[in-house]
Amino acid sequence: MKKYFIAGILVWAPMSVTIWVIAGGLGMLDGVFGSVMRAIIAVFPNQFEPDLQHFRDLPGVGILIVVSVIMFTGLLAINFAGQWWLRAWDNLMHRIPIVRSIYSSVQQVSSTLFSGNGQAFSKALLIRYPHAESWAIAFQTGAPAQEVTAKLGENYVNVFLPTTPNPTSGFFMIVPRSQTIELDMSVEEALKHIVSMGSVPPTIPNDLTVKSAHSS
Template identity: 35%
Template sequence: MQLPETPPPPKRGFFSSLRTNFLTGLAVIAPIGLTAWLIWTVVGWIDGWVLPFIPSAYNPVLLIREYTGIAVDIRGLGVATFLVFTVIVGWIAKGLIGRSMIKWADSLVLSIPGVRTIYSGLKQIVDTVVSQGERNFDKACLVQYPRKGIWAIAFISTNAKGEIQAQTEKEMVSIFMPTTPNPTSGFLLFVPKEDVTILEMTVEDAAKLVISAGLVYPNPDDPSKAPAVLPSPAQDAAE
């Protein structure tokens, strides 16, 4: 018996192809354009905030205008000046005299009522951000949360220490379980080390998985590294 021939797929119209090409081009251009616009805007904002504080004798915009005679607004001069100034301050602060000056300035500011609360809060926030930049999460992992049988992605911070470990019989680890789609918020959990399943994926790949709500999986083109696909209920019934 001769099987009927499969009809060819219908040809796409001109406007349909045009729409597809437009959406494809938009998907390529939009991330690049938005990134460039964001960088350009942030650099301009920093320039507008930094340059007015620089004395006229050292302001790079005025110096360029004086020696070249060209009144050109070069974006990024404020950023470069801020980076150089920050590096110099950091280099001075690492010395004995710099540490003494910083300690004296801290004690002076903390002795002012009202200002003390604002300064201590901002200092704590900055110290937390800087310490997070220097220390990263070790590995990504799976933990059963909020109940047994339900798994959630988390990041291992460190092994539990001090009173936290002393109050428990098992070896504990501190983990951070982020929320979707904002991974900067989440929960700090202390979990027995034996209940933590270490993942081979990197912390960056696990963060992408959390941010995308499970839509972006790491290594999708490599079956040996891709996450296992759970069988559907129909397949379970067939087996």
């Protein structure tokens, strides 16, 4: 009975977590559409409210519309005319107090995370945490700010230390480069290792396997 139960967990656990993550993302997209529809219903006269509410309640419509809007926005953003409108929108956002600080911060973070040449999660590192006698896997996220470099020196590196088993939260740390050890495993393999709480070993690259065989 124990063997069958564990085998069932091994089948359903990854499937359930995957469905939960996807459902959460789709629910967020549908929530954005719902907020827009509620605003439209509040603006239009009452005679349009039943039709708009019926359209809002159609399953999957919100997700389809939000994804279409995102794709259409991306199509416009890579065109010359779309870039002009984006610059005008950026100038408007940067002129509004409070909004400009939030907008610019999110813009920089998203550009770093989603750009192909960004420094976010560039490599997996070993750092000493939470004390000098233990090690944890972290990800290099770039170099410290100029003011930090001027006060600490150039031999420091920005790292993100994810928590286990939820790697979406964690700690941003600035650590000495000399106290880090660069790992050969990829960022994806390191994430799997962290999420599994160390129970899933990372895949060893072929070149390291050959070196290990020759050394033995």
